[in-house]
Amino acid sequence: MMLEQEHVTLDDLEVGELAVEYDDREPEDVIEWALDRFGVERFAIITSFQADGVVLMDMAHQINPNVRIITVDTARMPQEYYEIIDTFRERYGMKIEVLFPEASSVENMVAKHGVNLFYQSVPNRLLCCQVRKVLPLNRALKGLDAWATGLRRDQWATRANIKKIDLDHDHGGIVKLSPLADWTEEDVWNYIRQYDVPVHPLYAKGFTSISCAPCTRPVPEGAHPRSGRWWWEENAPKECGMHCSIETGGFEHEVDAILGHQNGANGNGH
Numbered sequence: 001m002m003l004e005q006e007h008v009t010l011d012d013l014e015v016g017e018l019a020v021e022y023d024d025r026e027p028e029d030v031i032e033w034a035l036d037r038f039g040v041e042r043f044a045i046i047t048s049f050q051a052d053g054v055v056l057m058d059m060a061h062q063i064n065p066n067v068r069i070i071t072v073d074t075a076r077m078p079q080e081y082y083e084i085i086d087t088f089r090e091r092y093g094m095k096i097e098v099l100f101p102e103a104s105s106v107e108n109m110v111a112k113h114g115v116n117l118f119y120q121s122v123p124n125r126l127l128c129c130q131v132r133k134v135l136p137l138n139r140a141l142k143g144l145d146a147w148a149t150g151l152r153r154d155q156w157a158t159r160a161n162i163k164k165i166d167l168d169h170d171h172g173g174i175v176k177l178s179p180l181a182d183w184t185e186e187d188v189w190n191y192i193r194q195y196d197v198p199v200h201p202l203y204a205k206g207f208t209s210i211s212c213a214p215c216t217r218p219v220p221e222g223a224h225p226r227s228g229r230w231w232w233e234e235n236a237p238k239e240c241g242m243h244c245s246i247e248t249g250g251f252e253h254e255v256d257a258i259l260g261h262q263n264g265a266n267g268n269g270h
């Protein structure tokens with residue numbers, strides 16, 4: 001039986017110092033630091049192939065073509081998501097690890113609430129995000145010491161204070177990198193144009209923030225880029241729980257019921 005490898009963890013003091021040291025450094029410096037520190041097996045970029053993610057992938061590939069790329073296929077993704085995965089495989093020769101939600105959890109959830117439960121209520125939407133996105137992500141993070149995402153401070157209020165190097169206390173205290181934290185959307189698109197990086201085809205159709213097909217739509221010019229996410233909800237966080245714990249008291253018990261066989265796992269921590 002293979003034993004799960006112990007995490008290499010850094011302490012708050014060291015990570016605090018690194019966050020200060022790297023705050024005005026280039027994204028490539030942050031990625032390079034992580035690859036040096038954790039090695040290619042224990043570090044990964046986790047992406048849904050949005051613009052920020054493809055920038056990170058291009059940068060990381062230039063530093064080390066063996067960098068791990070992980071994506072979560074919720075089984076509700078638009079066809080264009082599969083096209084961009086293939087485009088990256090072909091152009092960069094990358095091995096992309098595609099994770100899926102656990103079939104029995106999805107089956108239990110759908111049996112109880114229907115296939116389109118997310119339109120019924122915010123707790124049901126969060127439940128779906130938990131089962132289809134957060135739990136597969138948690139599974140991936142158990143095997144890593146550090147992960148990188150394309151989060152930026154200007155995307156949403158909940159992201160205003162993100163650091164380029166931080167501890168991810170929601171995921172066992174591993175290191176979470178946001179190398180593009182201080183970039184603007186314009187910086188991202190300038191990089192894409194400069195290096196001719198392939199982009200998700202839905203950007204050409206007016207989408208500005210892209211996730212599952214039933215929960216994302218194009219937005220009018222000038223609208224907030226994340227306003228096309230879960231557009232039918234009012235006063236709910238435009239987050240799915242992958243990047244911050246969402247504890248409303250309204251869906252966690254449902255997650256436990258659906259995962260009955262996994263006793264009390266609610267996906268918010270390890």
Ligand code: SF4
Pocket residue numbers: 074076118125126128129130132133211212214215240
């Ligand atoms: Fe479910 Fe929508 Fe969340 Fe995708 S974005 S996991 S379909 S609620």
